[in-house]
Amino acid sequence: MDYKKDGKDILLRQSDFALDDTLDCGQAFRWEKIADNAYHGAFLNRQLTISCENGSDLFRLHDTSEQDFLEIWADYFDLSTDYGEIKRRFSSDDTLSKACEFAGGIRILKQDSWEALSSFIISQNNNIPRIKGIIGRLCQHYDGYPCAVDMKNETVDSLSYLRSGFRAKYLVDAISKVLDGSIDFEALRTIPLDDARNVLMTIKGVGPKVADCALLFGFYRLDAFPKDVWVKRVMSRWYPNGLPECTKGLEGIAQQYLFHYIRSI
DNA sequence: TTCCAGGCGTATC
DNA sequence: GATACGCATGGA
Numbered sequence: 001m002d003y004k005k006d007g008k009d010i011l012l013r014q015s016d017f018a019l020d021d022t023l024d025c026g027q028a029f030r031w032e033k034i035a036d037n038a039y040h041g042a043f044l045n046r047q048l049t050i051s052c053e054n055g056s057d058l059f060r061l062h063d064t065s066e067q068d069f070l071e072i073w074a075d076y077f078d079l080s081t082d083y084g085e086i087k088r089r090f091s092s093d094d095t096l097s098k099a100c101e102f103a104g105g106i107r108i109l110k111q112d113s114w115e116a117l118s119s120f121i122i123s124q125n126n127n128i129p130r131i132k133g134i135i136g137r138l139c140q141h142y143d144g145y146p147c148a149v150d151m152k153n154e155t156v157d158s159l160s161y162l163r164s165g166f167r168a169k170y171l172v173d174a175i176s177k178v179l180d181g182s183i184d185f186e187a188l189r190t191i192p193l194d195d196a197r198n199v200l201m202t203i204k205g206v207g208p209k210v211a212d213c214a215l216l217f218g219f220y221r222l223d224a225f226p227k228d229v230w231v232k233r234v235m236s237r238w239y240p241n242g243l244p245e246c247t248k249g250l251e252g253i254a255q256q257y258l259f260h261y262i263r264s265i
Numbered sequence: 266t267t268c269c270a271g272g273c274g275t276a277t278c
Numbered sequence: 279g280a281t282a283c284g285c286a287t288g289g290a
Contacts, residue, residue, distance in 0.1 A: 210272070213271075
């Protein structure tokens with residue numbers, strides 16, 4: 001990793017990383033663009049302002065200790081994964097090659113499991129501005145994103161301030177299943193993908209798409225391939241016989257590039 | 266006003 | 279197992 005301390009900040013040189021591509025792409029809902037090339041957001045109970053200094057590969061993590069950078073943010077931004085190598089691998093496929101060129105700064109954020117699961121429950125049949133609104137009200141209420149234990153006494157009525165509509169009852173079911181031990185977060189990181197999806201789909205309101213988003217973004221299962229309406233268009237247009245071989249094991253990363261590509265055209 | 270949004274549960278065949 | 283429909287809310 002190429003970084004140095006700069007006063008209270010960390011300066012990071014990082015290729016294959018763009019703030020808009022990664023933080024404003026619908027994989028996480030707590031990052032706000034505060035200026036050109038600058039975002040403010042949070043992971044667990046840590047807040048961060050991150051800016052791009054030169055419009056390409058130089059980033060400033062504001063007011064961040066070296067310890068927090070190494071122990072928290074380097075992992076969250078998945079800095080140990082070589083996305084350049086992944087894009088070279090994908091470029092053997094014409095469509096993927098164009099998709100990687102279109103949004104080459106995408107990285108998969110390694111988010112908190114409960115935040116990803118609950119956020120994508122909220123996301124169903126919803127639009128991104130409203131998803132952010134609901135999650136913003138939740139975080140304002142709890143002074144940060146609550147863990148499942150924090151929410152143990154919530155009911156559909158007590159969550160009415162979120163204005164999350166029919167999704168409130170799904171959140172309540174997710175809270176109870178996580179707290180009663182029937183959803184084992186540690187196991188979901190390692191058991192076969194189909195088993196992991198089936199476990200998550202025991203939660204009311206969690207179907208194949210929400211389960212795959214939770215697994216990809218919250219459990220770092222890069223083989224999970226969420227199929228929303230846009231990705232279904234991708235598949236019928238370019239891959240009627242399935243994804244190309246070069247995506248094997250990294251279907252979730254391919255999904256991110258393809259998702260943004262199809263939405264742009 | 267009507268339509269739609271990174272789906273899912275339910276009913277029906 | 280496939281298909282049709284309703285669902286809370288709010289912005290376009």
